[in-house]
Amino acid sequence: MQFEPRKTESHRNWIDPDGIKIYTISAKGQTVDQSQYLPRLSAIKQAKGISWASTPAFVIFHDGAGARYLVLGWWGNDNELFTSVSVQTPSGWVEDPSLYSFCLYDLEVIWHERNSFIQFYYCQNPSIEAYRQDRLGGG
Numbered sequence: 001m002q003f004e005p006r007k008t009e010s011h012r013n014w015i016d017p018d019g020i021k022i023y024t025i026s027a028k029g030q031t032v033d034q035s036q037y038l039p040r041l042s043a044i045k046q047a048k049g050i051s052w053a054s055t056p057a058f059v060i061f062h063d064g065a066g067a068r069y070l071v072l073g074w075w076g077n078d079n080e081l082f083t084s085v086s087v088q089t090p091s092g093w094v095e096d097p098s099l100y101s102f103c104l105y106d107l108e109v110i111w112h113e114r115n116s117f118i119q120f121y122y123c124q125n126p127s128i129e130a131y132r133q134d135r136l137g138g139g
Helices: 038-048 104-120 128-133
Strands: 007-009 021-026 057-063 068-076 082-091 092-094
Touching: 007 104, 021 104, 038 068, 057 104, 068 104, 082 104, 092 128, 104 128
Parallel strands: 021 057
Antiparallel strands: 007 021, 057 068, 068 082, 082 092
């Protein structure tokens, strides 16, 4: 097995109703069907009990080589990145940090989000709107 780049996309209009930025990653280079992930994103958001509309956050819908991964990241406690990783298994979506985590392909998005958070939110004049508009690749 060796590293092969994956198709990573995001656009400024890819934002959920609470302002969470959406990214997609595809192992096969195809467009990711976001509708396959949205019910799980909704369930995770409800389970976490966070005020999403006022929280800087992003999600990755990742069509991996062997499964679908949903990586939700949000910033809290001033400068900490919290994550939730769900994997779609034959029996349904599973969130189990002892079995699943984000992978090296997700790290490019996470690194961009770290820099975006510093530039637009963890600064003297924080702007959640500027943070939400900033995307990897400028999309």
